[in-house]
Amino acid sequence: DQQVKQNSPSLSVQEGRISILNCDYTNSMFDYFLWYKKYPAEGPTFLISISSIKDKNEDGRFTVFLNKSAKHLSLHIVPSQPGDSAVYFCAARYNTNAGKSTFGDGTTLTVKP
Amino acid sequence: DAEITQSPRHKITETGRQVTLACHQTWNHNNMFWYRQDLGHGLRLIHYSYGVQDTNKGEVSDGYSVSRSNTEDLPLTLESAASSQTSVYFCASPSPGESQPQHFGDGTRLSIL
Numbered sequence: 001d002q003q004v005k006q007n008s009p010s011l012s013v014q015e016g017r018i019s020i021l022n023c024d025y026t027n028s029m030f031d032y033f034l035w036y037k038k039y040p041a042e043g044p045t046f047l048i049s050i051s052s053i054k055d056k057n058e059d060g061r062f063t064v065f066l067n068k069s070a071k072h073l074s075l076h077i078v079p080s081q082p083g084d085s086a087v088y089f090c091a092a093r094y095n096t097n098a099g100k101s102t103f104g105d106g107t108t109l110t111v112k113p
Numbered sequence: 114d115a116e117i118t119q120s121p122r123h124k125i126t127e128t129g130r131q132v133t134l135a136c137h138q139t140w141n142h143n144n145m146f147w148y149r150q151d152l153g154h155g156l157r158l159i160h161y162s163y164g165v166q167d168t169n170k171g172e173v174s175d176g177y178s179v180s181r182s183n184t185e186d187l188p189l190t191l192e193s194a195a196s197s198q199t200s201v202y203f204c205a206s207p208s209p210g211e212s213q214p215q216h217f218g219d220g221t222r223l224s225i226l
Contacts, residue, residue, distance in 0.1 A: 006155075032212040043203050043217030044156070051211065089155060091215075099144050099207025099215060105155035 003027050004092050006104035014112055019077040021107050023090030026071065031095035035064060035075050038087040038106070047088075048075070080111045119204050119218035127226055132191040134221045136204030144207050145187040146215065147171075147179065149200040156203065162187055194225045 005024045013019045023033070031052050036044035050057040050064045050073065057064050063076045077084055087108050091101040117138040126132050138145065143164040148156040148171075158171030160179040168179050176198060178190045191198055201222050205215040 009153075034212055034214055036215075041219070043205075043219045044215070045217070046208070046214035049212035049214060091156075093213070099213040100146065100158070100161060101215060102158075103148075103156040105153060 001026065002104075004090055004102050004104040006088075006090055006107050008107050009105070010108045010110070012110045012112065013080050015082055016079045019075075019080045019084065019109055019111065021075040021077075021088050021090075021109065023073050023075075023104055024071060025073075025092050027092070028068070028071065029094065030092040032093050033064070033066060033073050034091045034093070034101065035062075036089040036091060036103075037084075038089065044089055077109075080109075082111050082113050085109055085111050117204060117206055117216055117218045119202075119221050121221060122219065123222045123224075125224045125226065126194055128194055128196060130194050132194050132223065132225075134189045134191075134202055134204075134223070136187045136189065136218060137185055138204075138206045139185065140206060140216075141184055142206045143184065145181075146205045147177075147187065147189045148203045148205065149173065149198075150203060150220075151200050159189065159202075160187075191223075196225050199223060199225045 034049040035047040037047050038044040048062045066073045087106045089106045090104040093101040120135045146161040147159040157173045162181040201220050203220045204218045207213040
């Protein structure tokens with residue numbers, strides 16, 4: 001059973017508009033949720049995270065929202081730029097497992113100029 | 114700068130051969146992880162280690178093994194390569210901080226013919 005799901009394999013947006021990437025999870029015991037960005041031929045890089053005790057975390061153009069009752073989180077990118085085109089992975093982990101994370105399948109974001 | 118490096122970046126081998134992928138980190142971190150990435154499956158955990166002489170199985174460990182003889186290295190071995198193990202392999206180690214995000218190497222693309 002997949003505990004972290006990204007139901008949209010791809011998303012296309014226009015430069016300057018908002019990108020919203022979604023992620024659902026099944027285990028309410030997760031303590032942290034993380035987003036990673038991956039370019040072709042490179043490893044994923046950490047983007048932003050949120051603790052389960054918060055409902056929003058913001059870092060520049062990137063904001064993550066957490067809705068615990070719905071077991072849903074979303075990553076907002078405003079404004080979107082062509083350089084944001086990449087695969088975005090949602091991940092979740094427990095506080096006790098020293099970095100071990102469960103990943104979603106990823107969403108490919110394309111930002112058109 | 115401290116880093117995590119994987120070698121080789123690309124490898125082609127035949128079914129039945131033993132293959133070893135190298136992972137080396139210079140942070141002196143205890144925790145290291147191996148993931149594989151396949152289209153439509155995101156990142157799946159193969160094996161992980163919390164320190165020297167410690168190894169643990171992940172969700173897709175069949176056909177793989179790891180050893181941890183020092184802090185810096187966690188080599189991944191495919192005992193008898195199968196075509197189903199054609200994939201991109203990523204090594205990772207968590208960064209310090211509250212959410213302990215993974216820091217990934219650039220990956221090894223392995224093709225088994």
